[in-house]
Amino acid sequence: GADLLALNMAARVADGDQIVVGVVPPEAAPPVSSTTSGIGTSADGSGGVPAGVGGSTTGGTVDLNAATVAELDALPGVGPVTATSIVSWRETNGRFATVDQLSEVDGIGPGRLAKIRDLVHVG
Structure with a gap:
């Protein structure tokens, strides 16, 4: 029953990272998959800001x-x-x-x- 569409299957993960996969509530925006490692963290520290957080x-x-x-x-x-x-x-x-x-x-x-x-x- 988990929504796998928002899971980035190509994301790099490191030992100890947590990947959260869950059920999306009805009429909710799909969750953005994320990890807790510093891999992919940008120079400004935004860490790959998910959609919905920027100005666009x-x-x-x-x-x-x-x-x-x-x-x-x-x-x-x-x-x-x-x-x-x-x-x-x-x-x-x-x-x-x-x-x-x-x-x-x-x-x-x-x-x-x-x-x-x-x-x-x-x-």
């Missing part, structure tokens, strides 16, 4: 036109390569006009788009 969110969703690679990487089903592809698409083509334009990004097919559609917006 509205109502718990990530703004495709302002999100950083780290914020996009925190989305379920989006890893660092896909997050970088989203930012590269934005730099090459300009702002996203609709969420559906994510289908034009390399690595985002119909299934992945369906998983993240309700977690992103165009600001």
Whole structure:
């Protein structure tokens, strides 16, 4: 019964790290998986700030036109390569006009788009 969509299966873990996997309450934003190690901690000490903490969110969703690679990487089903592809698409083509334009990004097919559609917006 656990929601595994928010679990980053590619995250590096160290001995002693705790990974919390649980059931998401109805109508709640998906949890951001995290570890307690210093691996991946940024120079500013933010430690890979999860989506919803930066300035590019509205109502718990990530703004495709302002999100950083780290914020996009925190989305379920989006890893660092896909997050970088989203930012590269934005730099090459300009702002996203609709969420559906994510289908034009390399690595985002119909299934992945369906998983993240309700977690992103165009600001």
